[in-house]
Amino acid sequence: MTKFGQTSRFALLASAAGFCLTISGAAFAQDTAATTVAVAQDPTAEGGSAASDQSEEKIVVTAQKRAEAVLDVPASVSVISGDRLEKAHAYSLSEYATYVPGLIVGSAGTPGQTSIALRGVSSELGVGGATVGTYIGDLPLGSSSAYARSATFALDLLPYDLDRIEVLRGPQGTLYGASSMGGILSYNLRPADLDQLEFRVGGELDSINGAGDLGWGVRGTANVPIVTDKVAARLSLFKQKTPGYINTVTFDSVDGNGVPAGFHANKDDVNEVEQTGGRLALQVQINPQVNLKLEGLVQKTRADGNASIAVDRDDFDPLVGDRDLIRYMDEPFKRDVLFFGATFNADLDFATFTSATSYSKYDIAQRIDATVPFGLAPNPGVLADLLTDISVKKFTQEARLASPTGGTFEWLVGAFYTNEDAPVSQALSLFTTGSNPTFLFTNLSIDLPTTFEEFALFGDVTVRPFENFEVTGGLRWAHNTQNFSQEFNQFDGVSPDPVFTLSADGTSKESVVTWMANARYHFTPDIMAYARVATGYRPGGPNVVVPLIDGPPTFEADKLINYEAGLKGSFFEHRVDLELSAYHIDWKNIQIPVQIFIFTGADNGGKAAVNGVEFNTLYRPFKGARIGFNGAYTDAQLTEDSNAGPDGARLPLIPKWSWSLNADYSFRIAQDWNGRVGGGLRYVGKRAVSVQDGGKLPSYTLLDLxxxxxxxxxELGLFARNLTDERAYLGTTDYLQLGLNFADVTINQPRTFGISLDTRF
Structure with missing residues (x-):
């Protein structure tokens, strides 16, 4: 019997824990797939202040739930403008993330299968919910429960009709609450304009090296003032199609080193992706002091498969070809996002009252070919698939009062409520190639309906004891209640009734307090230094329960504290923008996986520390020209031996070094004719595959024009992403536990050339 065959029976039984992953999700890495340079060239993308050339116009953000210039925020903030994203022709968050220092976006191979890390704080280390919060404007979208896998299915909007994306680095637990321990990412969509009648349409074609078809996209926007200065509506629609370029193969033997051999072609171009959606926004200016904004958004993602390939686990060289993946069946992925929001603002003279209400629903259907993980390959007669279905319904309500800005004393108080319902189900099926049930064990299923309810009170106070200096302190108290049920069934393929059933219920209650304090001093109106200390947390929850098996009934929130100092400024008559920050993070009580019978549950244990430096620079040498350089140094590692891993182990999939260098130039060609050119170079260093072994994904450098x-x-646009056609490895899943010395790695998009045409009227 081959080494693979010896492990296959064990895999059938022991890997049941893997399929019933309950809390844990797939491991992702940075997905810095082909991003065009236009993002990096944007002064706002680097946290800079001037909108163009030597203008003194300031970029305004709402990072602290007040409108203020980005260079005045006493925290590390980056802003990516929507205009630049459109010129970049980026189709997902992973395609422009590396232009923001410290932001790591991983992908399992499609938009919507996305994880987000900031400052080395990532869910890759263990289990649980997201460590970075995702928002649409002022409104959260994404599950707070550990069971709904928000860490691996983060919000990933196609960047169209965006005003800007704000990225806040470091914990934001005081103003934003749970699951923002690494920071937050906020999509700010364009509001309906009360004055301007505008229509816009556009489209594009692109060619991916090695893909079987052309990619294409169409888009349109209409902004219509219904009552001038009073009521306006904005409608946007889009559709984007990306062709497949990954081929699948099968194998018929395994050599003595555990490496598959004897490959056979299966299917070509299996990872085609289609994204469609639209948005309707309404703005009503009830009177000069009262404003109401309403919006509804829908986005649908359909993918035939994942952008992954098979590599040798020792040297990470392609096992077959640089676009070949071992698969026996298709792996479709579907995600639907529905979002409604209402924001009401009223100027009460002594304070501004804000009410922010949202309802969101997203549905995920994922199929994984489990033939290899369950030890069935290379037997061509028996296949296995794992189906995951997640449906999250979330309601949120926030109300707050904020005093006027600019005085010697400012304050903000608020209350927040959320109620979430998240049914999750998984099913593992074994069947013959003729789709007939096997006699071994046909089906395992687990249902995990969960609820999450939270109430929070928060506030902050700012005092300016003397000119140019201020101190702020904030506090948040939150209490959550969670309930879930688990029902595990095994079927034999003969009887419609399960041959084995395991049912249990779980509940948890938890109160958490977070706080922050910062101080800032303006040396000049354009140069500011700050110091900040802030805390954040990720909710705990009820655990899987197995009768007569010891296991923790609940797991606790993990928490961290971030110490930070920074300098921000615009220098040399606004020719140079600089943002520099250094930080230290202590992360304790980390949520880690624990085996409970055949299930994967969660427990707390271990500590980690992250030390880092982040910088953004933007230089405007002359009119129309911009040169940007940004980067991050991130030293993230465990600081004690625990079940999470050994002391000193680097946190998985976080590069120690990453940077980007970029330049663009806008110029006048002739009367009413203008041109622009640009280029960008991005580097991501080596990353640890896991804390358990010494394997590292190789570094890579990508070039965009x-x-x-x-x-x-x-406007006619031309673009080239990944001009040198480099294969960047963005994440990995290996099969060492099965005795197979190979891994699947997610890759970036191959070299892509494209052309676009847009018009406004």
Whole structure:
């Protein structure tokens, strides 16, 4: 019997814990797939202040739930403008993330299968919910429960009709609450304009090296003032299609080193992706002091498969070809996002009252070919698939009062409530190639309906004891209640009734207090230094329960504290923007996986520390030209031996070094004719695969170019992503536990050339 065959029976039984992953999700790495340079060239993408050339116009953000210039925020903030994202032709968050220092976005191979880490704080280390909060404007979207796998299915909007994306690095537990221990990412969509009638349409074609078809996209926007200065509506629609370029193969033997051999072609171009969606926004200016904004959004993602390939586990060289993946069946992925929001603002003279209400629903259907993980390959007669279905319904309500800005004393108080219902189910099926049930064991299923309810009170106070200096302190108290049920069934393929059933219920209650304190001093109106201390947390929850088996009935919130100092400023008559920050993070009580019978549950244990430096620079040497350089140094490692891993182990999938260098130039060609050109270079260093072994994903460097010509309302764009056609490895899943010395790695998009045409009227 081959080494693979010896492990296959064990895999059938022991890997049941893997399929019933309950809390844990797939491991992701940075997905810095082909991003065009336009993002990096944007001064706002680097946290800079000037909108163009030497202008003194300031970028305004709402990072602290007040409108203020980004260079005045006493925290590390980056802003990516929507205009630049459109010129970049980026189709997912993973395609532009590396232009924000410290932001790591991983992908399992499609938009919507996304994880987000900031400052080395990632769910990759253990189990549980997300460590970075995702928002649409002022409104959260994403599960707070550990069981709904928000850590691996983070919000990933196609960047169209965006005003800006704000990225806040470091814990934001005081103003934003749970699951923001690494920071938050906020999509700020364009509001309906009360004055301007505007229509816009556009489209593009692109060619991916090695893909069987062309990619294409169409988009349109209409902004209509219904009552001038009073009521306006904005409608946007889009559709984007990305062709497949990954091929699948099968194998018929395993050599003495545990490496598959004897490959056979299966299917070509299996990872085609289609994204469609739209948004309707309404703004009503009830009177000069009262404003209401309403919006509804829908986005649908359909993928035929994942952008992954098979590599040798020792040297990470492709096992077959640089686009070949071992699979026996298709792995479709589907995600639907539905979102409604209402934001009401009223100026009460002594304070501004804000009410922010949201309802969101997202549905996920994922199929994984489990033939290899369950030890069935290379037997071509028996296959296995794992189906995951997640449906999350979330209601949130926040109300707050904020005093006017600019005085010697400012305050903000608020209350927050959320109620979440998240049914989760998984099913593992074994069947023959003729789709007939096997006699071994046909089906395992687990249902995990969960609820999460939270109430929180928060506030902060700012005091300016003397000119140019201020101190702020904030506090948040939150209490959550969670309930879940688990029902595990095994079927034999003969009887419609399960041959084995395991049912149990769980509940947890938890109160958490977070706080922050910061001080800032303005040396000049354009140069500011700050110091900040802030805490954040990720909710705990009820654990899986197995009768007569010892296991923790609940797991606790893990928490961290971030110490930070920074300098921000615009220098040399606004020719140079600089943002520099250094930080230290202590992360304790980490949520880690624990085996409870055949299930994967959670427990707390271990500590980690992250030390880092982040910087953004933007230089405007002359009119129309911008040169940007940004980067991050992140030293993230465990600081004690625990079930999470050994002391000193680097946290998985976090590079120690990452940087980008970029430049662009906008110029006048002739009367009513303008041009632009740009280029960008991005580097991501080696990353540890896990804390348990010494394997490292190799570093990579990607090159992007963009150009455009505009005449009146028309604009023609050209772009090239990943010009050198480098294969960047962005994440990994290995099969060492099965005795197979290979891994699946997610790759970036191959070299892509494209052309676009847009017009406004």
């Amino acid at each position: 963009t150009a455009g010509v505009s005449h009146g309302p028309w």
